[in-house]
Each structure stands twice: as structure tokens, then as C-alpha cells.
Amino acid sequence: MSLIKPLLRAPLSAQFGLLVIVLYILVALFAPVLAPFGETEVVGEGFAPWGGQFLLGTDNLGRDMFSRLVYGARNTLGIAFLTTLLAFAVGGFCGLVAAIRGGWIDQGLSRLVDILMAIPQLIFALLILSVVGTNATSLVLVIALLDATRVFRLSRAVAMTVVVQDFVEAARLRGEGLWWLVSREVLPNAAAPLIAEFGLRFCFVFLFISALSFLGLGIQPPTADWGSMVRDNAVLITFGDISPLLPALAVALITVSVNFVVDWVLHKSSGLKEC
């Protein structure tokens, strides 16, 4: 019950956002049930119109557009979520350790992050992808590494304000190890801003992967993915057909929704009321 009450009082935008997020997760989980055809199955002529057997027509190779949209939710969301999780595990942990340990560990990590952040992310990703080649694994690793730098900055800054407090000092004097300090003392007190950041980072990673896929350098065919679906069918737009825009719309909708929810969470947790 206590969970439902704040939801009912949340602004309309946040309620809408939550609804969309839940819907996407359901679609991603039950993709094989919802999709009438297989992910890579060629079922008809290329660029078939809407209606009839194919709800949203077919794509350039004659695969069912609707089925691919449904599977795209699973692939694109899954990879973006995995990447964000990895970035948080690496960046968050390093940030906390840097704040707790200080000294040369902190200096070394911070300077490394400074240098990595001096290069624009997209350019860096393109540079590395051109060397290691484009496949899903290197995509996830590269983006997670680049994003971990941003997470590192935040988690270090947040942890810095926690580390100087008395209870951490007390734990240190008790002789607790690094793992205890990170997981039991600092992390619980740094969680709130990190969770909000997770939402924002997820949006960013999601847009980033979509953009790379759109450029043909992200998730590779024949895997259904929203970015590359736009690219494959873009020709149709010049004929006034909007079906290539549907995957792009799907990307836009989820990022807007997550942003709405994060905005609300931040507003609530800060207790800040603009004058």
C-alpha cells in the first residue's frame, strides 16, 4: 500500500513514464509470445503495406515490421541495460574505492578518467570500434568503459562527502576492511544520487547504442534492433511512409519516460521547491 500512495500523487508525467517503462519491460520479456512472426524470418515481399497479415507492413527484406519491433525491445533494451550495469559496477566501485583510499590510487584513477573524458565519447567509441571491429561484445565493453568514467566522477564526489563523516572514521578505527567500508558504510549513504544517475545513464547509453546502430556500427544484422531498423528502411520516408520512424519513436518514448521518472525522483529526494 505504501508503494501505491506516492505513485498516485506523482505528477502526470511521472505516472506516464512509469507506465511506459513497465509496458516496455513486459514486451521485452514476452517478445516470443507477442510477436506473430520470428525475429529474422522472411515472411513476404519487401516493403509490404500496413494491414492484413502484416500489422505494420514488412521491412526492406520482407521481415514482419511489428515482430521486429517487439524483438527489438528485447535486444536493444537488454544490451543497454547490461552496458549500464557494467558501467556502474566498474565506475561506481572505482569511485568509492578512490574516495575511501585516497592517495595515489585516487590520483591515478582521477587523472586517467580526466584523460578519457577529454575525448568526445562518440569519437572515442568509433576509434576503438574501428580497431577491434564491430560486434555486440566489444560494443558493450567499449561503451561501458566510456560511461564508467562519468559514473566514477559522480560516485567519487558523492562518496567524498560520506567518507569524512564520523561513522566511517569509527569503522576505520575498528579496523574494518575495504570491502566492508565500501558495501556497508559508504554505499548505502551514496545510493540515492547513484540510482537517479542510473536512470540518466541508461538513457544516454540507450541513445548512444541506437545512434551507433543507426550508423551501422552497433548491433549487427540480422539481430532486430531499433537503430539499425531505422537505417535499413529510411528510404521509405522519402515516399511519405512513416513506418521507418516507428523504431525511432520507440527509442524516443522510452528515453522521455525514463527522464520524466528521474526528474520526479530527483525533485522528491532533493526536497527542493523552486521559488
Next chain:
Amino acid sequence: MNSLCKLLLQRLALGLLSLFAVSVIIFLAVGMLPGDVAQAMLGQAATPETVAAFRAQLGLDLPPLTRFGHWAWQLLHGDLGLSLANQRPIAELIGARLGNTFTLALLAALVSVPAALLLGMLAALYRNSWFDRLLNTSALSAVSFPEFFVAYILILVFAVKLNWLPSISNLAPGASFAEVLERSLLPVLTLSLVVIAQMMRMTRAALINLLASPYIEMARLKGISQARIIFHHALPNALAPIINVVALNLAYLVVGVVVVEVVFVYPGLGQLLVDSVAKRDIPVVQACSLIFAATYILLNTTADVLSIASNPRLMHPKG
């Protein structure tokens, strides 16, 4: 004044240092290539002797430090090396495209900066009104849209439905200025929309923070007009954050160009970069990355320098 100079010099040195670090990273990226450039250029069929000879010709058998020095020296003389794909000098490939990309970014900046600042000020002035809420919600949405989505919607509306503008921006070499302008209008619009949203939000936030401070309250109590408070009292103090926001977004613009160029088939550096990544033409990728990264660092350093210079507190250090 002295400490100000010192701060500025520090920033400049930091900028140069990151530029150097970036060039080292970009140089090292090639070392991660399985095999090496000589192998990649000659292909799988080449005999080991040919590869070794070619390696010596390229100077790849020298120690890495010497090679880096050589590479950096050539770079400073404008020699970017040869493309793996077609053996043409990279400087030739990049030349005209570089100009195109900067034109695009410059036009977008000219449109977006004044618009964003104006909208941000209006939103701060009429905050919590329906106008502010509308601006905020649309800005939040625009920030979360992928660039290609915005681009294709603009194409659908202006090029396909209304038929006002061309949907692709392939520039002919001898095009007149009006033609260039017409062809690049949609890419410029796309870039501007994405950047305006971000800049507007940050301008609004910076101004609102200031408007809550006691000296503004005082000015209000004295009965000074709203416009004078904004332009005379709040704006000079908001200058530093606003300059920062503008420079950061311009830096973003330089990168955002990549996707937009691909959508509109605009003959710029971004498109060359993406094509080269797909072809794994590493020297071209290196050169393009270096140009993008250098511009990015330059803009970020300028932002730092300007925001230090526009902060009057630093002009009169205490003690």
C-alpha cells in the same frame, strides 16, 4: 591580476597536456590492431618478406617512441599519411569536408545560441507559468530524442509533405552560397533543436539560482523594473555558467554533427569518419578523431578560460 594570469596559464597548459595525451591514445590505438598497418595494406596473400620490406619502408620496424615522434612531427606539418582504402593522401580527403563540417556547426551555433539564451531568460522570467512548463517539457523531450528521429521527422514534414526543402544535402563543388544555405537548412535545424533544449534548460537553471539570492530581493524591494533586474543585476553574474553551457554545447555540436551528416548525406568529416570505421581504414579514423578531439578540447579550454576571465572575484584576490 597576477593570480588571474597564473590561473589562465594553468588552464592553457592543461589543455595542451590533454591534447598531447589524446594524440598518444590515438597513436596507440593503431598498435591494438591485430597484425599491423603493413599487413592490413598488403592483405592476407602477401609473403612475409614483402610485408617485412614494406614495414621497413613505412618505418614500422623502428621503436614506438621514435615512431610517435615521427608521426607527431609529420602531423604538425599537415601530413596526415595515406588512406588504407585508396592510397590517397588523407589531407586531400579531409580538406573540403572539414570546411563543410565547420560551416554546418557554425550555422547551427549562430541559430541555436541566441535562441536558447532568449528562451532560457524568458523561462526564468515567467517561471512556473504555462509558458515555462511547456518549454520545459518540450526541452526535456527534445533532449531525450535520438538525433536521427528529429532529423527524419523534419525530413518528413519539410521535404516530403510540404516539399519546401531538399531531403538530402549533397553539395556540388561549385554551389552558390544561397544553394549551400538551402541545402544545409534541415541539418542545421536538426542540430539546433537538440542543442537549444539543453542550453535553454541550463540557462534557466543558472538564472533561477541567482534570482533567489538576497541582492536580487533587495533590488526588487527598491522597485527596480523586472527587465533591469534581469539584464543589469542577474545576467552579469550568470555570465560564467552561461558561457560554460554555450561552450559545452558547441563542443557537443561538433560531435553531434556525425549522425546528422549521415542522415542528410552531407559531405562532411563525420560521414568520412563513419565510412572509414566501417572499412576499418585506421589512418583516416585517426586523423578524423584527432581533428574532432582537438576541436572539443579547444572549446572546453576556451570555456574554462572565459569563465575564469568573466568572474570578477578572481580579479581582486583576497590578502
